[in-house]
Amino acid sequence: MPENGGTEFFHDLRSRDLSSIDLTDKLDYLLTADFDDDTVWPDSLPKEFDIDKIKEYGMDPGLGVRKLHEKGITGKGVGIAIIDQPLLVNHEEYRDQLKLYEQIHILKDDNTARMHGSAVASIAVGKNVGVAPGSDLYYIAADFYRENLYWVAEAIDRIIEINKTLPENKKIRVISISMGLSDSELKNVDLVKEAMKRAKDEGIYTIVVGTKVGGGYGLVGAGRNPLDDPNDLDSYTKGYFWRDASYTVIKYNILVPMDCRCVASSTEKNKYVFYYSGGMSWVVPYVAGMYALCCQVNPNITPGEFAKAVQRTASKVIFDDGKEYNILNPEALINRIKEINN
Numbered sequence: 020m021p022e023n024g025g026t027e028f029f030h031d032l033r034s035r036d037l038s039s040i041d042l043t044d045k046l047d048y049l050l051t052a053d054f055d056d057d058t059v060w061p062d063s064l065p066k067e068f069d070i071d072k073i074k075e076y077g078m079d080p081g082l083g084v085r086k087l088h089e090k091g092i093t094g095k096g097v098g099i100a101i102i103d104q105p106l107l108v109n110h111e112e113y114r115d116q117l118k119l120y121e122q123i124h125i126l127k128d129d130n131t132a133r134m135h136g137s138a139v140a141s142i143a144v145g146k147n148v149g150v151a152p153g154s155d156l157y158y159i160a161a162d163f164y165r166e167n168l169y170w171v172a173e174a175i176d177r178i179i180e181i182n183k184t185l186p187e188n189k190k191i192r193v194i195s196i197s198m199g200l201s202d203s204e205l206k207n208v209d210l211v212k213e214a215m216k217r218a219k220d221e222g223i224y225t226i227v228v229g230t231k232v233g234g235g236y237g238l239v240g241a242g243r244n245p246l247d248d249p250n251d252l253d254s255y256t257k258g259y260f261w262r263d264a265s266y267t268v269i270k271y272n273i274l275v276p277m278d279c280r281c282v283a284s285s286t287e288k289n290k291y292v293f294y295y296s297g298g299m300s301w302v303v304p305y306v307a308g309m310y311a312l313c314c315q316v317n318p319n320i321t322p323g324e325f326a327k328a329v330q331r332t333a334s335k336v337i338f339d340d341g342k343e344y345n346i347l348n349p350e351a352l353i354n355r356i357k358e359i360n361n
Contacts, residue, residue: 044065073246171198192224257269273330274345275346313325
């Protein structure tokens with residue numbers, strides 16, 4: 020087996036047949052591994068490695084979001100648009116929420132469903148996984164290569180066109196694009212930013228990697244042990260990819276659940292995959308889902324008001340480095356949003 024070096028490259032157990040391997044003494048390895056419903060497990064597993072519990076916790080958006088769902092705050096009546104890679108459209112996690120799927124400039128040999136699309140769709144609106152399971156999903160699969168962002172801009176404009184055909188109580192309010200736009204050398208990045216401005220003028224908030232919230236705070240992902248309850252603040256840790264980053268880089272950011280998520284698979288309509296390390300791509304649809312919840316409880320909310328409320332209602336957590344961080348507080352955020360302009 021590969022040495023311990025991080026799941027993204029070294030601990031990928033998805034669709035692997037492990038039935039002949041003795042993993043009894045490999046708990047630490049297994050707790051930092053990706054796996055899916057096609058992983059074949061051996062009988063010799065550590066007793067502490069509870070696969071069902073890991074999947075259960077991984078599907079939970081955490082931070083009390085499901086308590087909001089129980090109160091009827093699910094994003095109902097709010098449209099979320101996603102621009103990403105080709106999607107497995109009939110997955111049970113989001114097929115009922117999917118109102119439109121289109122492709123823009125997808126190469127024929129790149130037309131198969133990708134893991135990225137299924138993951139971000141389920142994090143945003145999934146019935147089991149999602150932050151906003153009551154929202155309508157409008158999905159544009161576009162040429163998603165960073166070398167040329169022309170087609171991302173075209174996809175934003177297409178979403179604006181679609182939105183103009185929707186009734187007032189069913190409008191798209193947010194676009195999720197799991198891509199950073201901070202590199203000025205990206206080809207046609209200016210076209211994307213101009214399209215985002217047009218969307219904003221139509222009442223559509225676009226969230227990308229690097230989106231800032233009130234007071235200049237950014238958004239970054241939090242980590243978690245796979246067997247720790249995602250609704251307990253004490254479960255959260257530094258995110259996998261920034262664990263070694265300087266504190267000053269993270270201290271003015273709002274943390275959002277990112278690692279140890281179990282999401283829709285891109286291979287079959289009823290299968291799931293667990294990712295130990297999520298990356299910022301998982302943060303963007305989570306925040307888009309939160310914005311949809313806020314739009315449901317206060318349809319007049321603006322991106323600026325949302326951003327300030329996110330920053331002002333964040334909870335304080337202290338990690339094992341002894342330093343204080345800010346983490347999203349969904350319940351406090353919703354309560355604050357309800358009060359604005361009311």
